[in-house]
Amino acid sequence: MMKIRNKVIVAVSIAALSLFPASAADQVLAKVNGEAITSKDLAQLEKALPPEVLKRAKAAGGEKGTLINQLVDLKVLTNAAKKSAISKKDEVKKAIERAAEQVIVQAFVFEQLKSKVNDKAAEKAYAEFSKRFKTETKNKSETKFRHILVKTEAEAKAAIKKLDGGADFIKLARDLSIDKQSGQDGGDLGYILEGTVKEFDEALKAISVGKTSKKPTKTQFGFHVFKVDDRRKPRAPAFKDVKQQLTAQVQQKAFVEMVKRLRDKANVEIIDKKN
Numbered sequence: 001m002m003k004i005r006n007k008v009i010v011a012v013s014i015a016a017l018s019l020f021p022a023s024a025a026d027q028v029l030a031k032v033n034g035e036a037i038t039s040k041d042l043a044q045l046e047k048a049l050p051p052e053v054l055k056r057a058k059a060a061g062g063e064k065g066t067l068i069n070q071l072v073d074l075k076v077l078t079n080a081a082k083k084s085a086i087s088k089k090d091e092v093k094k095a096i097e098r099a100a101e102q103v104i105v106q107a108f109v110f111e112q113l114k115s116k117v118n119d120k121a122a123e124k125a126y127a128e129f130s131k132r133f134k135t136e137t138k139n140k141s142e143t144k145f146r147h148i149l150v151k152t153e154a155e156a157k158a159a160i161k162k163l164d165g166g167a168d169f170i171k172l173a174r175d176l177s178i179d180k181q182s183g184q185d186g187g188d189l190g191y192i193l194e195g196t197v198k199e200f201d202e203a204l205k206a207i208s209v210g211k212t213s214k215k216p217t218k219t220q221f222g223f224h225v226f227k228v229d230d231r232r233k234p235r236a237p238a239f240k241d242v243k244q245q246l247t248a249q250v251q252q253k254a255f256v257e258m259v260k261r262l263r264d265k266a267n268v269e270i271i272d273k274k275n
Helices: 002-019 039-048 051-060 063-083 090-113 119-136 153-164 169-176 198-205 239-265
Strands: 028-032 035-038 142-150 188-193 217-219 222-232
Touching: 028 039, 028 063, 035 039, 035 063, 039 063, 051 063, 090 239, 119 239, 142 153, 142 169, 142 198, 153 169, 153 222, 188 222, 198 217, 198 222
Parallel strands: none
Antiparallel strands: 028 035, 142 188, 142 222, 217 222
């Protein structure tokens, strides 16, 4: 079943490959009824595949051969589908029309936004973000801390007793915490800005740097025992760490503005008999 699912995913992904015609520089990797499958096809497929699918292919070994064979299978399937009468069915014709419209719209949107969605726009958004961050975090602090998360208050109190007795917090987090991800890092959760989690704020304020909880803190996840490693004035995240998110925001804003401009120019009439 997984192999079939993977081929369906590949089939969806390969639809984009037809937009990239083969060039003389491409290496021919296979031929199906005389039609070439090239290295460029393979490269585009690798880019189009979901990361988890590509990861499984690499883990299984022979990644290149596996993907080439999938391209061959899909070429055979595509050729057979084109030769059949299926494309003459009304529902298929309508689906093709809708797919063609989607490709045209995507190309149009890309063309309209490419001058507005770039590194310069992202840098401008970062400057605005940094300014807001500075204003919004004024008179606040951020705390670097660790936690041990357990299911019951009794377990949390037992952990606190061990810490008071000299137990190592990092080792205890690895052994006891049900938050396995942070537990492997000794309970490290990095820096948290004051005001982010109310329950954490109240508990962390009562703990000096280098010290641990004297009582458990309850949240929807269970009971927490904290250790404070550092406390400092808030720092905005580096541009490289938020560039992708900011670029997406720039793109979304530009898209919304473009649609609004187009709609303002259009003659729109909404007919709703209910109102």
